Amino acid sequence: MTHLSTDVLVVGAGGAGMYAAIAAAREGSSVLLLDKNLIGRGGATIMAQMTVAAAIGHEEPDDWVLHLEDTLEAGRGICNEPLSAMVCQRGPERILEMDRWGTRWAREDGHIKQVGAPGHRRKRCCYVDFLSTGPAVAGTLRRQVSGMANVRRLSNIAVIEICVAAGHVRGAVALDLSTGSLLTIAARTVILAAGGLTKIFRRNSASANMGGEAYWLALEAGAELVDMEFVQFFPIAHLAPRLVGMDPIMWDPFRYKLGGKLLNGNFQEFIHRYGGQDEGRYTAARDLASYAILKEVEAGRGSPHGGVYLDFRHVPDDSLREAFGPVIDRLLKNGIDLTRVPIEVAPTAHYHMGGIAVNDRMETRVAGLFAAGEAVGGANGANRLSGNAITEALVFGERAGFFAAKAAMDTDVDWSPAYVQRARAEFSELRQHKEKGLGPAALQNSIQDLMWENAGPFRSGKNLERALPALHGFHDQLQDLAIAHGDIFNLDLQDWYELKAMLRSSEAVVMGALNRAESRGAHQRLDFPQTIAEFERNQLLSLEDGTMTSRWTSVVRSGMPST
Amino acid sequence: MSAPDSTRVMHLRVWRGSTRVEGFYQTYEVPFEEGMSVLDALRWIRARRDSSLAIRYSCINANACRTCMALVDGVVEYTCTARLNESCTTVEPLPTRPVIRDLVTDTAPADEKQR
Numbered sequence: 127m128t129h130l131s132t133d134v135l136v137v138g139a140g141g142a143g144m145y146a147a148i149a150a151a152r153e154g155s156s157v158l159l160l161d162k163n164l165i166g167r168g169g170a171t172i173m174a175q176m177t178v179a180a181a182i183g184h185e186e187p188d189d190w191v192l193h194l195e196d197t198l199e200a201g202r203g204i205c206n207e208p209l210s211a212m213v214c215q216r217g218p219e220r221i222l223e224m225d226r227w228g229t230r231w232a233r234e235d236g237h238i239k240q241v242g243a244p245g246h247r248r249k250r251c252c253y254v255d256f257l258s259t260g261p262a263v264a265g266t267l268r269r270q271v272s273g274m275a276n277v278r279r280l281s282n283i284a285v286i287e288i289c290v291a292a293g294h295v296r297g298a299v300a301l302d303l304s305t306g307s308l309l310t311i312a313a314r315t316v317i318l319a320a321g322g323l324t325k326i327f328r329r330n331s332a333s334a335n336m337g338g339e340a341y342w343l344a345l346e347a348g349a350e351l352v353d354m355e356f357v358q359f360f361p362i363a364h365l366a367p368r369l370v371g372m373d374p375i376m377w378d379p380f381r382y383k384l385g386g387k388l389l390n391g392n393f394q395e396f397i398h399r400y401g402g403q404d405e406g407r408y409t410a411a412r413d414l415a416s417y418a419i420l421k422e423v424e425a426g427r428g429s430p431h432g433g434v435y436l437d438f439r440h441v442p443d444d445s446l447r448e449a450f451g452p453v454i455d456r457l458l459k460n461g462i463d464l465t466r467v468p469i470e471v472a473p474t475a476h477y478h479m480g481g482i483a484v485n486d487r488m489e490t491r492v493a494g495l496f497a498a499g500e501a502v503g504g505a506n507g508a509n510r511l512s513g514n515a516i517t518e519a520l521v522f523g524e525r526a527g528f529f530a531a532k533a534a535m536d537t538d539v540d541w542s543p544a545y546v547q548r549a550r551a552e553f554s555e556l557r558q559h560k561e562k563g564l565g566p567a568a569l570q571n572s573i574q575d576l577m578w579e580n581a582g583p584f585r586s587g588k589n590l591e592r593a594l595p596a597l598h599g600f601h602d603q604l605q606d607l608a609i610a611h612g613d614i615f616n617l618d619l620q621d622w623y624e625l626k627a628m629l630r631s632s633e634a635v636v637m638g639a640l641n642r643a644e645s646r647g648a649h650q651r652l653d654f655p656q657t658i659a660e661f662e663r664n665q666l667l668s669l670e671d672g673t674m675t676s677r678w679t680s681v682v683r684s685g686m687p688s689t
Numbered sequence: 690m691s692a693p694d695s696t697r698v699m700h701l702r703v704w705r706g707s708t709r710v711e712g713f714y715q716t717y718e719v720p721f722e723e724g725m726s727v728l729d730a731l732r733w734i735r736a737r738r739d740s741s742l743a744i745r746y747s748c749i750n751a752n753a754c755r756t757c758m759a760l761v762d763g764v765v766e767y768t769c770t771a772r773l774n775e776s777c778t779t780v781e782p783l784p785t786r787p788v789i790r791d792l793v794t795d796t797a798p799a800d801e802k803q804r
């Protein structure tokens with residue numbers, strides 16, 4: 127079994143992980159940066175097509191305090207305010223640093239161009255043309271991190287357990303996909319930057335690597351998760367006809383710029399019929415669109431694939447081309463002619479507001495265990511503004527890298543083979559599984575269906591209560607799943623651990639949603655449609671003797687500048 | 690990915706093996722759904738027929754990660770944007786990279802690997 131040693135171990139190499147590696151290396155630490163996919167390619171960062179929000183004030187006067195106010199308003203009273211403030215205050219530094227590193231932010235008259243987005247009262251959203259923000263951000267950080275001598279990068283290594291002894295992190299165990307063997311790593315500090323969990327839902331905008339592994343690893347290591355019930359569902363994601371080569375959440379700017387009409391299966395407009403519940407704010411509007419769409423489907427007025435139509439047939443071809451030139455051709459290649467046929471859209475799981483609970487040094491309650499990026503919970507409360515997630519990944523990454531490096535200086539390396547006994551025994555057992563029968567990839571599909579039906583955009587106590595035992599039932603099947611034989615690039619091994627992570631993350635979402643008997647932001651309970659003041663609190667989940675346990679805590683306030 | 694409901698069946702002829710000389714072709718039947726990509730078909734095979742098939746991909750829809758390349762009917766393509774061919778689609782590993790297994794080739798930069 128290969129053994130490696132490092133000061134700081136970074137798990138996951140998206141925007142947050144790569145920034146964390148850079149920041150820790152800048153403080154003089156040796157860094158090991160691992161990704162279960164290829165470095166910089168596996169997660170959400172490279173898929174982001176839209177914008178990054180930061181109050182750099184290039185387009186018009188702006189202040190990070192205004193950005194914070196907007197963020198807190200969207201978060202509906204339950205943001206961890208110091209974390210939100212960190213994102214808004216430090217976002218500008220990160221955007222400008224990325225600019226110096228060669229991210230080609232779109233410019234106009236020499237300044238970085240910034241556009242508006244719903245919920246942001248100033249034009250503060252930077253982007254890279256055309257729909258290339260994510261690839262540009264990932265590419266810049268990849269280049270930057272490759273140039274750092276004290277960062278070692280390894281691809282196709284999936285971390286499967288964080289080792290903790292005497293209350294302190296000691297390192298990790300990982301699956302090396304290319305050899306089908308375990309790898310152990312001694313580390314003074316560990317940063318979990320393994321991204322979100324939207325893959326647990328049947329309809330999602332996720333990559334293959336977003337099954338909530340950060341949350342699972344954190345829970346098993348003894349850390350707490352916060353507000354796991356808050357999943358952001360994007361209301362009008364692409365549903366049909368099958369569209370390949372494009373981000374399913376691409377329709378928002380189309381609708382925004384060209385006024386696409388939302389029509390039910392009978393080609394009637396319907397949103398206005400649900401208008402009475404709209405508070406007129408962006409966040410409400412997003413929830414409302416999802417609600418209206420799913421209600422139409424439920425009433426039997428959906429489109430053939432179970433969504434609604436988005437119709438641009440009233441928009442002349444030259445206006446379409448003027449607004450979205452090359453994208454129109456990509457659509458035509460997919461057989462989609464917007465001037466002739468309406469497409470079908472439906473809500474889809476898109477981003478996770480909940481996540482690992484950290485303090486203002488990005489440290490969990492387990493000493494030496496840090497978190498960064500979408501894996502962290504709290505900065506966005508009950509709903510996230512568009513553009514805040516990449517900013518969060520960059521800012522939290524930098525902060526986690528900095529603090530983890532500082533903490534590593536005061537920590538001795540302590541490694542014992544005993545720390546990996548459990549993981550090794552489990553792995554040998556896994557290698558004894560039968561070869562034929564139901565495998566982990568197939569069971570993942572069943573979890574996605576279960577979660578979509580019972581813990582999706584609209585929830586009820588009845589459905590959530592049904593989901594819990596079903597998840598436990600899936601858990602009981604883990605030992606009986608078929609695993610292909612062979613070592614090299616045996617995806618069944620990786621899928622099996624991923625499945626464990628999906629089960630734990632799903633359980634956390636369901637339990638969080640069940641306990642929060644109200645509707646707030648992205649968490650909508652059909653049986654408790656009102657927002658209830660007494661729930662203006664955060665819910666913490668942890669594993670106590672292997673059982674998921676919930677407790678409530680008051681919101682951390684005072685995000686405003688203290689000076 | 691749920692099972693496509695149509696009964697139309699397509700054929701995929703997929704290269705399997707760990708070395709170029711010992712490779713062989715395995716043919717799978719896949720239920721066809723309009724607009725389906727080659728990657729959709731490969732993922733369906735892994736979930737429903739043969740999970741031992743090794744493939745590399747990440748972003749599935751966005752065509753952003755650029756990790757899913759293979760030879761589709763003799764042409765280098767992203768499997769996530771390549772469409773299935775009516776008769777039978779042949780999928781092989783990239784010709785210019787060392788084979789790791791099946792459709793997975795060694796595309797990681799040299800300094801992102803162990804040793």
Ligand SMILES: Cc1cc2nc3c(=O)[nH]c(=O)nc-3n(C[C@H](O)[C@H](O)[C@H](O)COP(=O)(O)OP(=O)(O)OC[C@H]3O[C@@H](n4cnc5c(N)ncnc54)[C@H](O)[C@@H]3O)c2cc1C
Pocket residue numbers: 137138139140141142143160161162163166167168169170171172173174175176177178179259283284285286319320321322331332333335336339340373374375476477498499500501512513514515516517519751
């Ligand atoms: C389609 C799409 C479009 C988006 N558009 C925008 C936008 O326009 N603006 C915006 O602000 N936000 C957007 N978001 C959200 C934003 O992209 C993410 O929140 C952000 O990029 C998360 O960064 P991250 O580094 O935390 O995680 P990721 O970029 O997801 O990286 C996590 C990495 O961890 C790896 N990993 C997972 N588990 C393990 C493990 N066990 N061991 C090792 N590695 C592991 C994964 O392979 C992955 O590479 C979008 C999201 C999606 C899905």
Ligand code: FES
Pocket residue numbers: 746747748749750751752753754755756757758767768769770
């Ligand atoms: S899967 Fe990402 S480009 Fe094909």
